[in-house]
Amino acid sequence: MPAIKADIIAQLQKDILSLQRFKRLPTDNTAEIKLGPVDNAFPNSCFPLAAIHEFISEGAEYTAATDGFIACLVSTLMANNGACVWISSSRTVFPPALKAFSIEPDKIIFIEIKNEKDILWVIEEALKCDGLAAVVGEMQEISFTTSRRFQLAVEQSRVTGFIICNHARNLTNNACVSRWKISPLSSNPEDNLPGIGFPRWNIELLKIRNGKPGVWQMEWACGRFHPVSTLVTLLPQEQKKKTG
Numbered sequence: 186m187p188a189i190k191a192d193i194i195a196q197l198q199k200d201i202l203s204l205q206r207f208k209r210l211p212t213d214n215t216a217e218i219k220l221g222p223v224d225n226a227f228p229n230s231c232f233p234l235a236a237i238h239e240f241i242s243e244g245a246e247y248t249a250a251t252d253g254f255i256a257c258l259v260s261t262l263m264a265n266n267g268a269c270v271w272i273s274s275s276r277t278v279f280p281p282a283l284k285a286f287s288i289e290p291d292k293i294i295f296i297e298i299k300n301e302k303d304i305l306w307v308i309e310e311a312l313k314c315d316g317l318a319a320v321v322g323e324m325q326e327i328s329f330t331t332s333r334r335f336q337l338a339v340e341q342s343r344v345t346g347f348i349i350c351n352h353a354r355n356l357t358n359n360a361c362v363s364r365w366k367i368s369p370l371s372s373n374p375e376d377n378l379p380g381i382g383f384p385r386w387n388i389e390l391l392k393i394r395n396g397k398p399g400v401w402q403m404e405w406a407c408g409r410f411h412p413v414s415t416l417v418t419l420l421p422q423e424q425k426k427k428t429g
Contacts, residue, residue: 218261221403221410223388228395232258235343237312237335239327239361241391242351245277248323250369252278253384255347256286257405259319262345263292267318270311272296272304274323285384287408305331312338312346323349332359364392370402370413385413 218232227233240255242248256278259269271278271293280290298304301324308322312335327335327348339346348361356364366389372382383406390398402413 218258219410221401221412223390223399223401223403223410226390226393226397226399228393233362233394234262234345235339236362237332237339237346237348237360239332239359239364240347240349241353241356241364241366242349246369247367248277248349248351250386251349251365251367253286253405254365254367254386254388255321255349256283256288257410258347259321260287260408262318263288265318267292268316269293269319269321270296270314270317271321272298272308272311272323274299274301274304286405301325308346308348309334309338312344313342315342315344317342317344319345319347321347321349323351326350326353326355327359327361329357329359332361336360336362361392362394363390363396365390372404 218234220232224230224232240251242251263269269292273295274297276295276297278295280293280295283290283293296307298307304322304324308320308324311317311320311322314320327350332348335346335348338344368387368389370385370387372385374380374382383404385402385404388401388403390396390400392398404411404413
């Protein structure tokens with residue numbers, strides 16, 4: 186009897202996810218994003234594609250960390266010779282550095298627009314283009330109406346969108362599937378060699394539709410995400426905000 190009840194619950198969960206447009210994309214041409222233990226937080230333990238993901242940033246160092254983390258995600262989506270559009274008012278990404286995340290810089294189209302309303306329009310039009318693997322848009326903040334328009338666009342095109350909110354004043358509800366906050370962590374040089382180690386982040390999944398929010402510390406090495414074996418102390422500016 187318990188097994189039958191579990192089967193019914195599992196089927197109901199699948200039906201609810203389907204109604205909310207959570208559908209697995211065909212795996213023959215679509216690479217799945219793998220984030221190690223973070224995968225367990227997602228519906229069906231699978232990173233939601235063809236959806237809008239919101240990232241909040243509180244300063245330049247957070248934006249830099251977020252850019253690196255998103256580059257890791259986008260690199261998987263671009264694995265089959267896909268292209269990406271990155272839209273912002275002022276580009277902070279250094280294209281040659283993207284090679285560290287297995288991305289060829291010439292596969293990303295950078296668009297710089299000063300007017301915020303124009304940025305919203307260009308992001309929406311890019312999200313409608315089914316020839317793209319991903320769209321990254323940087324803006325001040327995202328409203329419910331704007332997020333809904335973006336989400337409707339990707340449901341048709343099957344493009345995955347990443348929205349970085351650099352100056353979000355009010356974290357209100359919106360139609361984005363998830364909300365993340367990425368903070369930088371100090372790296373660990375390999376074998377005591379001089380220089381810096383692999384990039385590390387404190388990953389906070391603040392909201393995930395039909396999933397389980399959580400916090401993880403992850404490292405990007407050899408083209409994959411790895412859990413940080415020993416918890417790393419947050420950088421001083423982040424500790425100050427946590428305790429302030």
